[in-house]
Amino acid sequence: MLFNSIDFAVFLPILFLVYWSLHAHLKAQNICIVLASYLFYGWWDWRFLSLIICSTLVDYTIGRRLGSEKHKRKRKALLWTSIVINLGLLGVFKYYNFFLDTFITAFSYFGTDIQARTLHLILPVGISFYTFQTLSYTIDVYHNKLKPTKDGIAFAAFVSFFPQLVAGPIERATRLLPQFLKQRVFHTTNAIRGIRLILWGLVQKVAIADAIAPSVNDIFANYAQYPSSTLILGMFLFSFQIYCDFNGYSLIARGVAKLFGFELMVNFNYPYFSRHISEFWGKWHISLSTWFRDYVYIPLGGSHESKLKTIRNIGIVFLISGLWHGANWTFVTWGGLHALLFLPLLFIKHTNTHTATLTLNKWLLPSIKDVFNILSTFILVSCCWIFFRANSIDTAIHFIAHMCRFDFEYITYLNPYDNQPLGIEYLFIFAFILIEYLLATKLIHIYSENKYIGILVDALLLLIIITGAQIGANTSFIYFQF
Structure with a gap:
């Protein structure tokens, strides 16, 4: 169901x-x-x-x-x-x-x-x-x-x-x-907050993940026919698809649990605003990463032994994490790539999760250094997602090779679902990034104390869900296969 x-x-x-x-x-x-x-x-x-x-x-x-x-x-x-x-x-x-x-x-x-x-x-x-x-x-x-x-x-x-x-x-x-x-x-306030989480999760799933799924599927299936610009677009679209799909499920799960008087843990903490890979893994699929930390990494010795053993422990955790996601060498490779990205931080002693909110200037923007680190981390994570999404390692390598041909063209890509230029999907993504930024920096909160503002927000979310359902394909959640 x-x-x-x-x-x-x-x-x-x-x-x-x-x-x-x-x-x-x-x-x-x-x-x-x-x-x-x-x-x-x-x-x-x-x-x-x-x-x-x-x-x-x-x-x-x-x-x-x-x-x-x-x-x-x-x-x-x-x-x-x-x-x-x-x-x-x-x-x-x-x-x-x-x-x-x-x-x-x-x-x-x-x-x-x-x-x-x-x-x-x-x-x-x-x-x-x-x-x-x-x-x-x-x-x-x-x-x-x-x-x-x-x-x-x-x-x-x-x-x-x-x-x-x-x-x-x-x-x-x-x-x-x-x-x-x-x-x-039963608490009415808790139930209302649960409904808000459900609506926000459905927005991410229906209006973003499902809306861009046909485009992602088409680009990855026919990558040899498209220029580099379209392949880069597909890579970034999948980054948003998998995040909105999985985070959407987690939000709905938390919201439904609240309706019945239960509290589930936060599984995602705005990971795409991370400034390095260590911070990303402190904010992405938190329930799994902390499980491996507590039941695999620490029992192996963690980082309290020699540097060589620490590297071994990190490699084991990421490779097992990749294998946990699926019985395919693409997932193992994906985990191995993240281990390689993680290791340099070990030598500069920068492996803390660094989950503190961003420091903002008077224009409510992060520093130039933080912007650079966020963008570079997001690009690296997106490149690794290619192996996660591809059906085989050969396909992933060929996809990257075609992407690196640098035959950039103006993107006239059509959504295969309705054969129309991508438009409202981009609007939803840009709006989502803005809202995520405001939430990550605590400039806004998902729970409004004002009753009328809350009703307005809920109505807007419901309208977006209905609109998204019209432009996308109703698909099962990606992580159901894991």
């Missing part, structure tokens, strides 16, 4: 009314959440519900055992049982064919022809997200950062919570699980 679908538009208000009618019964509310989440997820393919249920039962049981087990070796065995089962399911459904094909190709270079059968498997939606979420619970219980819950319904609700089930944010059990264990109280 898509957030931007008629099905969800019917599903959400019905669930909202049923859920809050049970406000005096915490367990009944949690059962309602579990059933609704299973319906939401099973709307794609009910057979994959077995994977979520399996993961839930495994980690709930292991968590209970870890809470009572004192023997160090048995505790470690329980932990590894959870890791092997969860990553095993992820590996079979997402990576089996990839590693098998890589293995066969590698041996073919030595003249050995290996006959092996690939599996015809459909990738379960969101498996990478909920697998990491349940793993965080077991790992935190093992390290005594969290007491195991005895409430199986609350735990099932935590694992399957529908707003963030299929594309995050990847919540930690230490933050989200306690919210299922306490009574929720």
Whole structure:
């Protein structure tokens, strides 16, 4: 079930009314959440519900055992049982064919022809997200950062919570699980803020990401037919498409969660205004980057050992992060490129996330140095996105080669969806950049305290969504494939 679908538009208000009618019964509310989440997820393919249920039962049981087990070796065995089962399911459904094909190709270079059968498997939606979420619970219980819950319904609700089930944010059990264990109280202000987040997320998804998706698809599919100027346009358009698509989902997820009395973490913090790669990764897909920091980078030693080991740890994290995104060498290459961009900052000791807001002058503009750093970081990130978007490494390299021919021409590119010159899409993007800048610098806030201004903003957002729906193609969220 898509957030931007008629099905969800019917599903959400019905669930909202049923859920809050049970406000005096915490367990009944949690059962309602579990059933609704299973319906939401099973709307794609009910057979994959077995994977979520399996993961839930495994980690709930292991968590209970870890809470009572004192023997160090048995505790470690329980932990590894959870890791092997969860990553095993992820590996079979997402990576089996990839590693098998890589293995066969590698041996073919030595003249050995290996006959092996690939599996015809459909990738379960969101498996990478909920697998990491349940793993965080077991790992935190093992390290005594969290007491195991005895409430199986609350735990099932935590694992399957529908707003963030299929594309995050990847919540930690230490933050989200306690919210299922306490009574929720309806607040009108919180619900209004949730609706505002939903509308702002839909604007990014429908009016920007979906509106430019046909152009991006066409440019990347037919790059050999276009001049460099059009390929550069396609590269930048995809940068905005993937950000607005993913951030749009995260905002909608946060907004929907607010409607039911839950708070989800902020997953994006205006990453395209970052001044270097380290800051970008402190602001992009925060739930994933902090997950890898806490459960991979720090256990490997982080930056507290030798410089060589720190470089190794950074490389491992980025390569695994790339592989997490998809079973294709393009994603691994994308992760490797970001590792290479990150390493120079290590030698100048500039690897902090630097999340402070920009310093503005009297004209409310950042310094020339900050502008240069922001633009250069955005260009580097956009170039890396080519490997993320391309179907193969060869395609990405050829795309870049054609882009570097420097046969610039006046862009007369037509949107393949309606065969008309790009126009209102640019207007939406420029308006979006301006609003993001004002939000990033805290010159405005998404929540207006003035009732009339709030109504006006909501009406404007709704108008933009309706307009965007007319010029774009209704597509699923990009990160559903991960």
